[in-house]
Amino acid sequence: SCSRDQMIIDAGQKHFGAVGCKSCGMIYTAGSPEDEAQHIQHHERFLEALRYVAEDVREIVDNELGFKQVALSCPAKTKTYLFVSNERMIVGCLVAESIKQAFRVLAEPVAAQSPGQDPLQQHRAWRCSTRPEPAICGVSRIWVLGLARRKGVARRMVDVVRSTFMYGSYLSTEEIAFSDPTPDGKLFATRYCGT
Ligand code: ACO
Ligand code: ZN
Structure with a gap:
């Protein structure tokens, strides 16, 4: 429940x-x-x-991230991971949820890059495959404090999710999916998943 x-x-x-x-x-x-x-x-x-x-x-x-609604729809299905720095500050947060399928993001259409377009609309223009693929873990939010970016914090959080999300197994990059990524999120996910 x-x-x-x-x-x-x-x-x-x-x-x-x-x-x-x-x-x-x-x-x-x-x-x-x-x-x-x-x-x-x-x-x-x-x-x-x-x-x-x-x-x-x-x-x-x-x-x-521009989410209006603060409460998670189903807290029981989500796990929140916090990254605490040596200075005892929370500098990273990842919210993961159990999922059954995901739709692959397809190669970026040229139209999504058109100048002058609202950047918030741009990332929604990426096309997704219509064919669902099995997946286990959806990353619904990933965030790193501005000052702490590009130091491998997000990478380490996703590594931890992969080894702890499902007891007894290490999830492959195919089994995790990033939901509705921002431009930063897409650059990170692309590099992380090696796609
Ligand atoms: N531009 C280009 N490449 C990037 C970027 C970027 N902004 N961010 C990460 N990468 C790539 C790089 O190759 C990087 O390795 P490198 O630094 O050696 O080149 C690699 O990904 C690993 O990056 P990390 O250092 O682990 O990523 P970081 O800790 O900086 O966190 C994140 C990335 C979470 C996307 C951060 O930029 C952020 O919080 N942005 C604002 C919030 C946001 O947009 N979050 C994503 C929303 S989508 C979602 O939640 C599903
Ligand atoms: Zn007690």
């Missing part, structure tokens, strides 16, 4: 005495109503903070 994930309190209810929560790291006394209540409060705040970070980043990315 597409409902928001429920938070799981991993508190080891059967134990008494000092326990450490595997999710939020808090050490508290199980069986003490006061401690348990304090833990639940800390636990929820901790996980909410992490969730908000990812949602804020996605909003920034959506704004830059």
Whole structure:
């Protein structure tokens, strides 16, 4: 379903005495109503903070890519990857979703390059094949902070997606598809996939 994930309190209810929560790291006394209540409060705040970070980043990315609608249509089918720099800043974001098929982008028609055309319209002019091909993972958004571009961040994010998206297999470049790419996105995808 597409409902928001429920938070799981991993508190080891059967134990008494000092326990450490595997999710939020808090050490508290199980069986003490006061401690348990304090833990639940800390636990929820901790996980909410992490969730908000990812949602804020996605909003920034959506704004830059010109997406109007902020919420993802089906969060349960998507995975968000964040790239954290050595300076502890989020400099990359990739949203991947499970797909069954994709349509190959065909060689660029000359008309799409005509000068004076709105660049946002230009990339939509690329033609797609009408024949669906099987695919597993759709990259619906990929974004790297301006200052951090052309340093291999996007390449490394896609490498990680390929090795982690489907448990136990490394996806080939044929099995991933970039949805409605921008000019930057198309240049990157073309180079990455070696097409
Ligand atoms: N122009 C030409 N070639 C490029 C470009 C570009 N703008 N970007 C990447 N490449 C090619 C290069 O060959 C590059 O290798 P090189 O630097 O050694 O020449 C190779 O792709 C790998 O590039 P990375 O450094 O891994 O890419 P980067 O981290 O800069 O991120 C991205 C690329 C995500 C497209 C970035 O430019 C960006 O965020 N742009 C703005 C947002 C955007 O348009 N995102 C794509 C939307 S489409 C979608 O989301 C499905
Ligand atoms: Zn906890």
